[in-house]
Amino acid sequence: MTTTYLWTPPPIASLPVRGKTERLPVNRLFFVGRNYHAHAIEMGRPVDKTVEVPFYFTKSLPTLVESGATVAYPPGTANYHFEMELVLVVGAPGFRVDRADAHKLIYGYACGLDMTRRDLQLVARDKGRPWDLGKDVEQSSVVSEVVPMAGTVLEQGALALSVNGQERQRSDLSKLIWNIPELIEDLSKYYHLQPGDLIFTGTPEGVGALRPGDRVEGSVAGVGEITLTVGPAE
Template sequence: MTTLFPTPDFPTIPVKGESAGYPVMRIFCVGRNYAAHAAEMGVEVDREAPFYFTKNPLHTLASGQTIPYPPGTENYHYEMELALVIGKPVFRASKDEAAAAIYAYGCALDMTRRDLQLVARSKQRPWDLGKDVEQSAVFAELTKAEDFGEVGEQRIHLEVNGESKQSSTLNLLIHNCVDVVADLSKFYHLQPGDVIMTGTPEGVGAVVAGDRITGGIDGLAPIELTIGAAE
């Protein structure tokens, strides 16, 4: 059936060593997955199971671009994260099946209208206005899981205008990548095109127009984002 107006293609993320990109069809995000970040947000850590929110896949943005400061906020935050992507269908997965379903890893930024998120949290409302923001899911080039190796003590870090803001290690994830995939597969039929952002360490903070964000994770392509003036 034809459509009444043009529809966009799914965005893609480049993959190291591949000419074709990884299509982004769904984005799942893990909340409060580092204890120190939960503490700085004034909440307790839930170690029993991860919890999730989502972003529209059309909010995907490639590393290295400049975006306008978003509307409706005066407190726009960076969150540096490890992203993983699914390479084959998996449902109600064992840990071995979950590990085998991870196709690649990459650096990501979960950009957040923090003031709107906190208002929603205080009223026990969904976080959509704070988290599901246009151009807020930023991804660097992916590295295949077999080339990256086991997720462990790799450093994760972020800088604003060259000044260090976030610095931690991936072994401090409360719910590791395999456990997250296994848990999420209890609720969704995960499939290629699914991206999972695994959470941010402590040190989140606001950026303003003109700021340049850089970040990285040992063994992965670095990430970069510049904040432009508001539209």
């Protein structure tokens, strides 16, 4: 029996994969908060790894947009920020994964931008409220093509971002507070990780505001590049 719906269901969220004609279906979007020391200090919340554990937030699939897009300056904010990140792409299921086995879940990597209504995020943070209005912003999870690197743990590599040709962020993956195996081990304590889950691993210092007309260009060494143009507000 054929299932019918009251209206057309949304299309499957997916991303291009380097060297393949098939697209990668995306399952969930996880984001690691404050995973570079300098950014944690920049946000006024230093991290002591000896007593703290990673924390996460999620975004809905309608926030996903491919590199190269032009997105409207979002409503409700006067402080729309960029955050450049390495994105880990999960390619195998895993639950309560031992750190030594974490690499088995890695399909590959991509470049990502976690676009943020910073003013709304900070109000929510300071009031102890959820971050949804600040983070779960339409077209705010920007991702490049996926680069297959099955089982490869990236431990170092330059990460950089520029706005209108001026560099604004530069760091190295070696400065992650919680590295990739640690993140997989920890996140899999709480979720049954599945193929197509994306984990944005955190942004370094230098985040800042954008205006309509700005062009963002980012890169992660050995992974690729990402671009985004900010259009006028709707």
